[in-house]
Amino acid sequence: MTQMPLVEALLSRRRDHSFHVPGHKNGALLPAGTEGIFETVMQIDKTEITGLDDLHDATGVIREAEILLSRLYKSRNSRFLIGGSTSGILAAVLSSVSRGETVLVQRNCHQSVFHALELAGAEAVLIEPDKEARTGAALGIPAGALETALAKVPEAVAVMITNPSYEGYAQQLHAHAALCQKYGALFIVDEAHGAHFLPGAEHPFFESAVEQGADLVIQSAHKMLPALTMGAWIHICSSRVDESALNRMLQMIQSSSPSYPIMASLDAARAFLADVKEWDKIAAAAHAFCRQAGAPLLPVQLGQWRLDPLKAVFAASDQTSTFAMERRLEAANAFAELRTPELLVLTLPLHAGLIQRMIEKLPVLSEGPLDASVFQHAEPEIRLRRPALLQEEMGKLVVESCPIYEASGKISAADLIPYPPGVPLLIRGEQITDQHIEKLLQLREAGIRIKGDEEHFRVFTTEKRKG
Ligand SMILES: Cc1ncc(COP(=O)(O)O)c(C=O)c1O
Incomplete structure (x- = not known):
């Protein structure tokens, strides 16, 4: 069996007498009605006792597990995260960007990127990604567009991009990395949905940005690997990263009582991934799954972007809406990753046999495929945007409520975040347009949850706050 130093250390401690936190004492003390649910995991839910190391100052079994992780991805160093990619993104930005500095940010980044910039007091210049025209599925930023952005915003100290997109499209990033080096900007890649991207991976799977010249790469192990929710990791890939600043931020952002079950699941997920051999079989099973659904599928290739085989992405057609497809799925007691008015995204497991079994459970979702030519690669009309207000200015202005139909042209004081995918429709400091309002109404109508x-609308006025 592949080595799992942290899992092994925890298993050897399962029957110890606990005179320490947590209060369940290895699962001996349980709230009534929960017997049989938590005991197994509580046996490894420990704290920093002798032999179990300390995530925030790892020198023992946690460090060994992180070294094995780093070897697998060929990073300079890798660290476990117990607060999801969210904590890695916050720490990456806060440790590399100072107040008032500028970051080039892919517009469809996850909310945590915008939260990180707000906490850092840093300014975002937004780069709009290419999309699939019919469904709005995000692709990414071509290297040429990044070069233009870097030339126009030479003060950018970092570039933050998402690859793959939530919908599963990814591209090669060597050219992007070289451009960031040329312009002296740190290249941070949110690879939250790509923990199964390994160095040297061959078609149809992808190579991780770790091997393509990124400085920092963050992956949610829990999204695509068999790890517990919130289990993630960050790869430090170059000497340009200030590791001591990063460690300091990780300590500030993450709990001082890191979850051992989450960390153990990271150790185990890394071992699982290291043992995956039948990549082609997995891709073939995923392909069969997609065809079985009978619904219009987004193309596996659009321009330089390829779709992750483990993302089954179905489009609404004239015959069937995504809502109807979701209803059919849920009637079979099956639940999707994401539904928008245009798309239904199902995330498949990294295991051919399990995908085969899921095929048996999958109902027909739609009346039939669409002609693939209806899907087109589209570039944005406006690529680069600066928010209408700087972070510093926003803090000084009075905020008021404004009826939605009067909000166009005003500046939003809140983030509006459809969830999932957690990509803001509107960012604090962004000017509200008719398109934002139209999209919001459409999402409301489609029953999509929207945070904020x-x-x-909450909008900024021109009046200064007192005090
Ligand atoms: C692209 C992207 N980045 C980051 C995150 C945050 O990941 P986590 O849930 O692991 O904190 C998400 C979550 O959905 C995401 O979709």
């Missing part, structure tokens, strides 16, 4: 959505 209130009856009225």
Whole structure:
């Protein structure tokens, strides 16, 4: 069996007498009605006792597990995260960007990127990604567009991009990395959905950005690997990263009582991934799954972007809406990763046999495929945007409520975040347009959950706050 130093250390401690936190005492003390649910995991839910190391100052079994992780991805160093990619993104940005500095940010980044910039007091210049025209599925930023952005915003100290997109499209990033080096910007890649991307991976799977010249890469192990929710890791890939600043931020952002079950699941997920051999079989099973659904599928290749085989991405057609497809799925007691008015995204496991079994459970979702030519690669009309207000200015202005139909042209004081995918529709400091309002109404109509959505918009006035 592949080595799992942290899992092994925890197993050897399962029957110890606990005179320490947590209060369940290895699962001996349980709230009534929960017997049989938590005991197994509570046996390894420990704290920093002798032999179990300390995530925030790892020198023992946690460090050994992180070294094995780093070897697998060929990083300079890798660290476990117990607060999801969210904690890695916050720490990456806060440790590399100072107040008032500028970061080039892919517009469809996850909310945590915008939160990180707000906490850092840093300014975002937004780069709009290429999309699939019919469904709006995000692709990414071509290297040429990044070069233009870097030339126009030479003060950018970092570039933050998402690859793959939530919908599963990814591209090669060697050229992007070389450009960031040329312009002296740190290249941070949110690879949250790509923990199964390994160095040297061959078609149809992808190579991780770790091997393509990124400085920092963050992956949610829990999304695509068999790890517990919130289990993630960050790869430090170059000497340009200030590791001591990063460690300091990780300590500030993450709990001082890191979850051992989450860390153990990271150790085990790394071992699992190291043992995956039948990549072609997995891709073939995923392909069969997609065809079985009978619904219009987004193309596996659009321009330089390829779709992750483990993302089954179905489009609405004239015959069937995504809502109807979701209803058919849920009637079979099956649940999707994401539904938008245009797309239904199902995430498949990294295991051919399991995908085969899922095929048996999958109902027909739609009346039939669409002609692939209806899907087109589209470039944005406007590629680069600066938010209408700087972070510093926003803190000084009075905020008021504004009826939605009067909000166009005003500046949003709130983030509006459809969830999933957690990509903001509107960012604090961004000017509200008719398109934002139209999209918001469409999402509401389609029953999509939107964080920050209130009856009225919250907008900045020109009036200064007192004090
Ligand atoms: C692209 C992207 N980045 C980052 C995150 C945050 O990941 P986590 O849930 O592991 O904190 C998500 C979560 O959905 C995401 O989709």
